[in-house]
Amino acid sequence: MIVILLGPPGAGKGTQAQKIQTAHGLVQLSTGDMLRAAVAAGTEVGKKAKDFMEAGKLVTDEIVVGIIADRIEEDDCKQGFLLDGFPRTAQQAEALDNMLNHKNLNLDAVIEMKVDDEALVDRITGRYTCANCNQGYHEVNLKPKVDGVCDNCGSTNFNRRADDNRETVSSRLESYHAQTAPLLPYYETKGVLKTIDGMADIDGVTSQINDVLGSLA
Ligand code: ADP
Numbered sequence: 473m474i475v476i477l478l479g480p481p482g483a484g485k486g487t488q489a490q491k492i493q494t495a496h497g498l499v500q501l502s503t504g505d506m507l508r509a510a511v512a513a514g515t516e517v518g519k520k521a522k523d524f525m526e527a528g529k530l531v532t533d534e535i536v537v538g539i540i541a542d543r544i545e546e547d548d549c550k551q552g553f554l555l556d557g558f559p560r561t562a563q564q565a566e567a568l569d570n571m572l573n574h575k576n577l578n579l580d581a582v583i584e585m586k587v588d589d590e591a592l593v594d595r596i597t598g599r600y601t602c603a604n605c606n607q608g609y610h611e612v613n614l615k616p617k618v619d620g621v622c623d624n625c626g627s628t629n630f631n632r633r634a635d636d637n638r639e640t641v642s643s644r645l646e647s648y649h650a651q652t653a654p655l656l657p658y659y660e661t662k663g664v665l666k667t668i669d670g671m672a673d674i675d676g677v678t679s680q681i682n683d684v685l686g687s688l689a
């Protein structure tokens with residue numbers, strides 16, 4: 473199965489991808505996570521991407537398309553994958569279509585997670601992750617069961633993203649509305665778009681996604 477989670481920054485794509493990937497045997501492919509890893513490792517891609525990311529601007533299509541094209545060749549993607557944060561522009565969507573055609577693969581569904589802009593600001597400014605295993609949390613909405621200890625791996629170190637501040641949020645939302653939202657009618661025409669209510673609580677969103685995935689299986 474090949475599924476895209478499409479939604480604005482902070483909509484809950486990463487949270488849901490982490491929850492559903494194991495259940496459905498899909499690998500989460502997050503271009504944001506891959507780019508942050510490249511920045512941390514100081515690779516050529518990371519050096520090119522860093523300034524764009526910190527300013528809340530999209531990285532070039534060439535960079536992210538290259539990352540995804542390489543990644544889907546790996547063995548663990550054979551069972552299917554869940555794209556989180558890609559595609560984000562018309563050019564990326566076309567590049568993905570070409571990659572899938574070339575490999576004789578079908579896009580099964582594009583799940584649009586609809587969330588109001590005001591809620592996105594709260595979600596992004598409260599977001600943090602485990603420094604060891606990358607499990608996502610939120611100051612108010614999703615705290616670890618034991619204060620300061622990761623549920624998943626027991627680590628007591630947590631990170632906040634450099635770009636998760638009020639200044640970049642408006643630029644990221646603008647990019648979403650201008651460049652990514654136009655993909656919705658594109659996928660609607662292809663008959664693969666499924667829209668869900670991303671304002672529901674985390675488990676409520678998961679069950680809507682499970683319903684969509686169940687209807688495809
Ligand atoms: P995205 O990957 O779409 O940018 P995340 O999955 O990182 O978004 O979620 C952003 C923040 O909002 C995280 O701190 C997460 O814990 C929280 N969050 C995710 N889904 C929900 C939800 N349905 N309700 C409330 N908070 C949520």
Ligand code: ADP
Pocket residue numbers: 480481482485503504505507524525526528529530531532533536556557558559560564635644
């Ligand atoms: P969020 O879901 O909160 O916007 P991501 O982790 O998906 O965050 O992305 C973080 C940053 O990485 C983006 O603001 C952008 O600079 C870059 N990025 C991630 N995916 C893409 C993409 N498909 N195209 C261009 N830039 C991207």
Ligand code: ZN
Pocket residue numbers: 602603604605606607622623624625626627
């Ligand atoms: Zn952890």
